[in-house]
Amino acid sequence: MSVSKEDVYYVANLARLQLNDSEAEGLQKDMNNILGYIETLNELDTSDVEPLEHVTEVISTEFRKDEAKEPLSHEDALKNAPDADSDYFRVPRVIE
Template structure:
């Protein structure tokens, strides 16, 4: 499978990106290199390889115990807020 410049422009359009012709050409080359590498990986015999949950061994002792604690009070939660209004954080409006 080979990626064309039209494929790159299609994906860029889906991502709402505007690419110059030079950028599209560079991305085309990069994407073809990535697909070539994936083809190399697909040639490997992985028949006897078991799937991993983690790349390294993780033992349960590395995790902290899950302990219930008292919730933080409203005053403590709002203590470091840049702006607060009684029981709430005050944030700038983002929707008009």
């Protein structure tokens, strides 16, 4: 399988990218190199390899204890707010 220039322009259009001819040629070459590498990997015999959940060995799966703690006070919660109004964060209006 190889990537054509039309494929590159199609993917660029989906990503809302505007490419010139030299950029499209470069991406075409890069995409074909990636597909060639994947084809090389597909040639490997992986029938005796067990599927992995993690690439590296997971050392610990311990989680912290779920303990109830005192909630933050309003003052502490709003301490680093860029703008606050008594008990609330002030944010720019998004919907009019």
